[in-house]
Amino acid sequence: MNLYAARVRVNRVTTPGPSVTQARRRAPARQGTLREHNLALVLRHVLDAPAAPPSRAEVATATGLTRGAVSALVDLLIGARLVAELPPTATARAGRPAVPLVPARGTVVALGAEVNVDYVGVRALDLAGDVLAHTVEDGDFRHSDPAAVLARLARLVGRVRAAVPSDARTAGLCLALPGLVDRVTGPLRLAPNLGWRDVDVAALLTAHPEVDGLTVRLANEADLAARAEVRAGVAGDSFLYVSGEVGIGAALVLDGEVFAGRHGWGGELGHTVVDPRGPRCTCGASGCLEQYAGKDALLRAAGRDVEDPVDALLAAAAAGDEGAARALVSGGEALGLALANVVNLVDVERVVLGGIYAPLAPWLAEAVTAQLRTRVLSAPWARAQVGVAAGGAHAAMTGAALVVLRAVADDPSAWLPPAP
Amino acid sequence: MNLYAARVRVNRVTTPGPSVTQARRRAPARQGTLREHNLALVLRHVLDAPAAPPSRAEVATATGLTRGAVSALVDLLIGARLVAELPPTATARAGRPAVPLVPARGTVVALGAEVNVDYVGVRALDLAGDVLAHTVEDGDFRHSDPAAVLARLARLVGRVRAAVPSDARTAGLCLALPGLVDRVTGPLRLAPNLGWRDVDVAALLTAHPEVDGLTVRLANEADLAARAEVRAGVAGDSFLYVSGEVGIGAALVLDGEVFAGRHGWGGELGHTVVDPRGPRCTCGASGCLEQYAGKDALLRAAGRDVEDPVDALLAAAAAGDEGAARALVSGGEALGLALANVVNLVDVERVVLGGIYAPLAPWLAEAVTAQLRTRVLSAPWARAQVGVAAGGAHAAMTGAALVVLRAVADDPSAWLPPAP
Structure with missing residues (x-):
């Protein structure tokens, strides 16, 4: 010492x-x-x-x-x-x-x-x-x-x-x-x-x-x-950071500070609802985003084992595995839908895809952007930008x-x- | 002058x-x-x-x-x-x-x-x-x-x-x-x-x-x-205000000030998604909350004309009209689902029901509260309170x-x- x-x-x-x-x-x-x-x-x-x-x-x-x-x-x-x-x-x-x-x-x-x-x-x-x-x-x-x-x-x-x-x-x-x-x-x-x-x-x-x-x-x-x-x-000093792992977290950054809500429990994007009739979630509710776009959900949708690394999924998609590509696009659609809710609610200009979404962005980001374009009321005047995290692994x-x-x-x- | x-x-x-x-x-x-x-x-x-x-x-x-x-x-x-x-x-x-x-x-x-x-x-x-x-x-x-x-x-x-x-x-x-x-x-x-x-x-x-x-x-x-x-x-100085009319707006109030986002376009609760396969909305997207819990949607679900006053719907429900009561409860469920997304995202402690939701609260609020209890991750530790607006008509x-x-x-x- x-x-x-x-x-x-x-x-x-x-x-x-x-x-x-x-x-x-x-x-x-x-x-x-x-x-x-x-x-x-x-x-x-x-x-x-x-x-x-x-x-x-x-x-x-x-x-x-x-x-x-x-x-x-x-x-x-x-x-x-x-x-x-x-x-x-x-x-x-x-x-x-x-x-x-x-x-x-x-x-x-x-x-x-x-x-x-x-x-x-x-x-x-x-x-x-x-x-x-x-x-x-x-x-x-x-x-x-x-x-x-x-x-x-x-x-x-x-x-x-x-x-x-x-x-x-x-x-x-x-x-x-x-x-x-x-x-x-x-x-x-x-x-x-x-x-x-x-x-x-x-x-x-x-x-x-x-x-x-x-x-x-x-x-x-x-x-x-x-x-x-x-x-x-x-990413500038105001953005929504999305952390994709097995679970999906988010953090709203305003003027360089994380806005975490009254108790610090904000940003639970993974448990916002994509489809109320959707599958059961670990949280006890149903149809949460995690069940569509979390790491396990993406791997399962691609017909893979949940313990597979993301790199394997990425390699499969790149090698022309249509199931893998489809899984990533539909994960991106679910993520985009949840993000459109966020942008409609808090009018944030930039979404940063982090965690596994950073390497997966070439397969996901287009579907995310499409949902934001369709579902965000203000999109014709100021479209939220979708970027990839620069904070590293x-x-x-x-x-x-x-x-x-x-x-x-x-x-x-x-x-x-x-x-x- | x-x-x-x-x-x-x-x-x-x-x-x-x-x-x-x-x-x-x-x-x-x-x-x-x-x-x-x-x-x-x-x-x-x-x-x-x-x-x-x-x-x-x-x-x-x-x-x-x-x-x-x-x-x-x-x-x-x-x-x-x-x-x-x-x-x-x-x-x-x-x-x-x-x-x-x-x-x-x-x-x-x-x-x-x-x-x-x-x-x-x-x-x-x-x-x-x-x-x-x-x-x-x-x-x-x-x-x-x-x-x-x-x-x-x-x-x-x-x-x-x-x-x-x-x-x-x-x-x-x-x-x-x-x-x-x-x-x-x-x-x-x-x-x-x-x-x-x-x-x-x-x-x-x-x-x-x-x-x-x-x-x-x-x-x-x-x-x-x-x-x-x-x-x-x-309502105190931090809450989510929900304004129910034909459309549904919201405003996040933090320390007595409205948080309206980058351009002032935040709070578009009515265009958050309840069901991606749901009905077409006036905004061009589908399954928006307004199509489930806006004034027109509630009146339609109760089998009434959209130009009927809310008082008539309320009177029907009070008189035992099961269709009216059912319409209000299922509108409340949709509203509660969208509000659960908000609470998961911004960790707000209080939701204030305003506009037509103030007089309708006796029929809606229980369904809203039930959704918040089921779908908000932090509900077991701090349940968001649902109150009725005091700002008047x-x-x-x-x-x-x-x-x-x-x-x-x-x-x-x-x-x-x-x-x-």
Whole structure:
């Protein structure tokens, strides 16, 4: 363990609700509040710099702080190994060359984990957003035992932690789950495809030595994948993200933030109705979208085993297997119908196909677009664009790690070395 | 006409987007900006006083302005006939008795109008929210000529304006329409049940002398009815408002504001799909909710003429007409299915049944609730409540007038008498 471990030794279970900093903003100012605030302000400018790494002078201009104050704060952030300096570059004007500031690499470990219906995995990101380590294992977690699955996840956490630089500090872990995570009270309420209901996931996970001592957060997988998509910067800052797996989740992103509703349970696209007389769903209702366009449904419609990989389905369709192509098109029609309902309801301009829908998009997207054209009332004036996710495979793990990084960025003062 | 008419003589067509005041907040401060801002601040405190009418001293405490400044601003607002004084009341402490401040009654006329599929009407509210005059005429405006319908509306506007106090000043008119109103560019895009498409409604309306010179705003009827519901204060500040008429609109209200999406076209609940193989809809698609639970659909299912009033259907059901009762229950099931999709998607806690669904709720609500219980994934943990609208009949007209009143409250300085 390292110097700072004691600060995060207590297991805190949190969801990505109001941050420490947000809570502090509502509280009366205390001694040190100002420095904490300005430290976070400077760090955010370095982490979020859209183009070239900024110099101290540029941070001062952007934040309105004095150059002296910025220099002192940057020195603290360098000392805490949150910020690093690049070699000086010559400036156009006379004077000392500017020193570009960048997020420190390999010094902070943010763990993004995921339990989904057919895989479990962990990804470690540093402050620069680089993947330090990553592992995914396939499995079949339908109707699984939460304790057993979380024990397996804990082993993967241990493996990933062993693979990152030994002097890096772990900032925490966020776990993506395919179901209803209560953002107010914390636990997983329901993951229908896992068969999990009212499970204290964080308690089960932190019981393992690989996780003990870490701050653990839980969130819905589609919400997290949507955060990775925002970060990827391709879809703009307002869109509907669709996460296709065995289940189908969605996240409405507005101005760069996930809109998750009152309890954080929004985005359950997979359980919107395609046909009320349709097949029984794992949720107990009938005719839900998952039964038409979820991974298992697509494979079944193509006459394949539900444990087949999506790549096999894709290869079959590409090789001229008409059953496979038909299954994908009719899955796309069902998905498009459900998405037309969403666009009619919330007037969103862009739909991003993620999860298995990203590789399947060449076979699905046309049917989706056709439904949006036919069924969205406003389509003649502004047609919702259908795009493919840029967040990469297992985007929810990336999004989960980003939640951990945001917590670091919101409260960098917790990372300062103790005063001598 | 009156002293201040010249100020609003130009026909401006606006939708309830960013207000003048909001635009001003983003602009550099000009001379007079501070007084305008504080004038609006004081007026809002008088208009929105939740309990007893406040005194000047209470307004000073609430706003943080000095008593002297508040007194001067209140005097201006009284001079502009936006605020009035009640007789002084004795205070507990020694000193001058407090003078309660209230919105002026009968001095400002906000016109809320509506063209719907089977009625057209106008309602005049004053700053106190009291109805000064009101008129509604039934009709059949399916596939109607916009110019003819708006000429009829203009006559109603004239009738209502003739009925309000002659020294009252008209602040503007907002028109509720059952379709897609573009909040960015202004015109009505589509009202499927009227058969109107790309109609410059404001230009047609202001061509009539009864409307000429007024600022005209357009908005979706469900969005406006939802504003009236917020004002009624019964449903809280976050809910889904459902406006049942021939068409079915909805408005998602979050923290007291209508969420209308990118272009203002959200809430098209009536065109979400109940059954993809269902009957053809006026929008061109098939199986839309309107074809199962719109007013015409309910009347047809009960074996009645579509021009029958809802009261007749209600009376038949109450008198034991099984066909009528069955039609209402199956309409409720279809509505509940569509609402379950919404709750799964946006995690809203309360659904408010408005329009014809308010009087029909005793026959519909149980079926709606049953669908929400069966189909909403999170129902076992937090069941969405189904309530009846408190905004009264023709709530969209009230909401439309409230939009006009808000514009007055945002910019009271436009109402001051010209400097001598």
